Amino acid sequence: MSTETTLIEPFSVSIDFAESVMVDPDNHNIRRASTMSGYYADDEALEQLIDEGDDPLHYETYEKHVPEQYGHLLFCISKIQPGVVGEEFFMTKGHYHTIAHTGEVYLCLQGEGLMLMKTSVGEFRYERMRRGQLVYVPPYWAHRSVNTGREPLTMFCVWPADAGHNYGDIATEGFPRRVLLRDGREVIQ
Amino acid sequence: MSTETTLIEPFSVSIDFAESVMVDPDNHNIRRASTMSGYYADDEALEQLIDEGDDPLHYETYEKHVPEQYGHLLFCISKIQPGVVGEEFFMTKGHYHTIAHTGEVYLCLQGEGLMLMKTSVGEFRYERMRRGQLVYVPPYWAHRSVNTGREPLTMFCVWPADAGHNYGDIATEGFPRRVLLRDGREVIQ
Numbered sequence: 001m002s003t004e005t006t007l008i009e010p011f012s013v014s015i016d017f018a019e020s021v022m023v024d025p026d027n028h029n030i031r032r033a034s035t036m037s038g039y040y041a042d043d044e045a046l047e048q049l050i051d052e053g054d055d056p057l058h059y060e061t062y063e064k065h066v067p068e069q070y071g072h073l074l075f076c077i078s079k080i081q082p083g084v085v086g087e088e089f090f091m092t093k094g095h096y097h098t099i100a101h102t103g104e105v106y107l108c109l110q111g112e113g114l115m116l117m118k119t120s121v122g123e124f125r126y127e128r129m130r131r132g133q134l135v136y137v138p139p140y141w142a143h144r145s146v147n148t149g150r151e152p153l154t155m156f157c158v159w160p161a162d163a164g165h166n167y168g169d170i171a172t173e174g175f176p177r178r179v180l181l182r183d184g185r186e187v188i189q
Numbered sequence: 190m191s192t193e194t195t196l197i198e199p200f201s202v203s204i205d206f207a208e209s210v211m212v213d214p215d216n217h218n219i220r221r222a223s224t225m226s227g228y229y230a231d232d233e234a235l236e237q238l239i240d241e242g243d244d245p246l247h248y249e250t251y252e253k254h255v256p257e258q259y260g261h262l263l264f265c266i267s268k269i270q271p272g273v274v275g276e277e278f279f280m281t282k283g284h285y286h287t288i289a290h291t292g293e294v295y296l297c298l299q300g301e302g303l304m305l306m307k308t309s310v311g312e313f314r315y316e317r318m319r320r321g322q323l324v325y326v327p328p329y330w331a332h333r334s335v336n337t338g339r340e341p342l343t344m345f346c347v348w349p350a351d352a353g354h355n356y357g358d359i360a361t362e363g364f365p366r367r368v369l370l371r372d373g374r375e376v377i378q
Contacts, residue, residue: 072292101194133201
């Protein structure tokens with residue numbers, strides 16, 4: 001935990017609910033398909049998507065800067081494109097927080113999907129997301145969002161600014177279950 | 190700061206964007222006009238409102254329970270009715286956090302208003318709220334919401350669960366400025 005908390009000026013920022021974007025963010029992070037190498041069961045299908053789709057947009061986040069200290073809060077808009085890699089729905093990499101005992105609030109603004117959650121000892125849960133659905137990801141739970149719909153899945157997220165992101169452990173461990181489109185239906189396998 | 194963080198199960202809750210309410214909250218707190226005694230410049234007008242309006246609804250919050258510990262996040266829907274007390278727009282009491290160096294994120298879902306903010310040494314700022322506008326209330330800043338519109342002002346709020354509420358200091362200090370309806374126009378005085 002950081003031991004100082006910087007005094008900063010209040011500010012505001014606009015979120016365009018119709019377009020599901022943050023207007024004038026400090027960071028607009030774009031993850032293309034090629035950044036997802038190793039995350040899907042079907043590597044070949046991912047390679048094909050990258051080659052044939054000219055490395056298409058996969059998901060993106062919009063953020064504002066605040067000091068990454070105890071007491072501050074980070075927030076973002078996270079937007080995942082619809083689609084499949086082989087039979088697996090598009091998803092985020094997923095992460096623990098570096099300070100593992102910090103949670104996150106996700107409020108779904110658009111689309112349909114699932115929030116997959118796991119602990120470091122292998123417990124697995126999921127919650128369904130649709131417009132207006134809020135998912136509470138408690139401290140200790142790694143989390144990954146999956147877009148199971150036909151439009152972008154857009155979420156508004158808030159988490160403690162000192163939490164940090166730990167992607168490395170999920171890159172190694174993966175998640176216990178995958179979300180598939182099989183015979184036109186969603187399957188959690 | 191609390192020193193332990195309890196592991197709990199993930200959960201989700203629905204927010205009805207059309208009605209601007211949380212479905213199935215753990216707490217639905219209602220503040221009627223009579224709870225606002227001493228907060229408005231015109232005490233007599235408040236008494237009249239209470240008497241003639243049968244102590245009408247002033248503002249309300251919808252919350253879910255999570256442990257009030259470092260790493261958890263509390264969130265609510267806060268909804269302020271439109272109206273004036275004398276010439277002063279309806280507002281919340283306003284508060285610091287008990288752990289003063291903790292911030293809060295407000296995302297406006299409906300209506301129009303102002304977020305008034307002050308520090309303990311008297312600095313004053315405000316930000317305008319309308320649908321889609323997010324106000325970042327940084328650590329140390331006391332905050333009060335004011336409904337300057339003709340419909341309810343509804344906000345989605347997230348803050349660190351260990352922050353606590355300190356209403357007492359604002360009850361004593363008040364805010365440096367008031368927001369008035371004068372000759373049909375908003376005046377920040």
